[in-house]
Amino acid sequence: MTAAAVQPGLRTEFPFTLPRGYVDEDGRLHREGALRLATAKDELTAQAEPLVRQNPSYLTIYLIMRTLTRLGTLPAVDRFVVEHMFASDLTFLQDLYRRVNQLGHTEGEVACPECGHQFLVDVAGEVGP
Numbered sequence: 001m002t003a004a005a006v007q008p009g010l011r012t013e014f015p016f017t018l019p020r021g022y023v024d025e026d027g028r029l030h031r032e033g034a035l036r037l038a039t040a041k042d043e044l045t046a047q048a049e050p051l052v053r054q055n056p057s058y059l060t061i062y063l064i065m066r067t068l069t070r071l072g073t074l075p076a077v078d079r080f081v082v083e084h085m086f087a088s089d090l091t092f093l094q095d096l097y098r099r100v101n102q103l104g105h106t107e108g109e110v111a112c113p114e115c116g117h118q119f120l121v122d123v124a125g126e127v128g129p
Contacts, residue, residue: 030072
């Protein structure tokens with residue numbers, strides 16, 4: 001499905017900035033990226049992967065790999081890239097995946113460390129209208 005075929009106002013791709021960033025084999029840091037909404041095919045294809053069947057922990061790797069549309073200047077995001085991300089970045093992407101695919105939003109509640117005031121922030125880095 002192309003962006004032009006999607007209903008106006010329906011967001012299907014969510015930009016983000018990784019907390020640490022992926023360091024490629026040449027030492028370049030990649031932090032900016034985008035994650036798209038998952039499709040039923042993404043979920044089914046990932047679950048059918050032999051590696052996922054042998055080790056269910058790989059389901060996360062395959063789902064993130066299939067839905068990451070962009071990461072820095074990398075030409076493609078494959079299993080190697082996702083497997084070699086810092087754990088904090090993978091956790092961030094897992095949370096973003098859950099938020100956009102299960103909860104339907106990218107907002108998270110945070111509290112000011114000084115005054116304790118609670119407020120919502122968009123973890124995908126979107127700025128309000």
